[in-house]
Amino acid sequence: MGGGADDGRDRPRRRHKLGYRATGIDFAPSAIAAAQNSRAGRLGDGPAWRLMDFTTDDIATLPDPAYAVVACRLVYRWLDDKPAFLDRVRHVLAPGGTFWVVTEVAGRRPASDPRKHLGITAAEAETLTAGWSVVRTADLDVLRCYALRP
Structure with missing residues (x-):
């Protein structure tokens, strides 16, 4: 999904x-x-x-009722209630499934870049990764990809 x-x-x-x-x-x-x-x-x-x-x-x-992969590309940053969203993802994620998130990370753009505010903070990243048994990340310039498993 x-x-x-x-x-x-x-x-x-x-x-x-x-x-x-x-x-x-x-x-x-x-x-x-x-x-x-x-x-x-x-x-x-x-x-x-x-x-x-x-x-x-x-x-x-x-x-x-369940999905092997739930993908969230460039959306997570905009969610108001991230913990509630993550609960819903866990509800539809099949056992052994992967939640794939691509999001911008704060602090990766120059201070002069008008888009510098688009990244998630360290606290938001902690909320995203808390409670998963497996957390894998890969950095791509200003983006970070997360592969999260229950």
């Missing part, structure tokens, strides 16, 4: 092409429409797209 539907060329579509059943979610109707109107979406071949706010909507309405 992936949050943030982009324009239909995102991770849920790639997972679907690899043979996985995939679900893409976004709270923006325009993002879901763009994903559904992509070439594969028009042909009926692709992930299930759901218009929903993962932080507040009923997760029981998702097409599957």
Whole structure:
């Protein structure tokens, strides 16, 4: 399952092409429409797209009760209630599954960069990684990728 539907060329579509059943979610109707109107979406071949706010909507309405991978790319930083979001992720993550997060980290941009405020703080990173049995990270310039397992 992936949050943030982009324009239909995102991770849920790639997972679907690899043979996985995939679900893409976004709270923006325009993002879901763009994903559904992509070439594969028009042909009926692709992930299930759901218009929903993962932080507040009923997760029981998702097409599957559990997911082997839950991906959150460039979204985590914007969440107001990160602990509640993480609880919901743990609820839909299959046993042995992976929660994959890509987010910007504070302090990696020059002080003059107007986007320097976009990174998560050390405290927010601690909230993200607390309570997982496996935490793996990889740094990519201003981004950090987290692979988290229960």
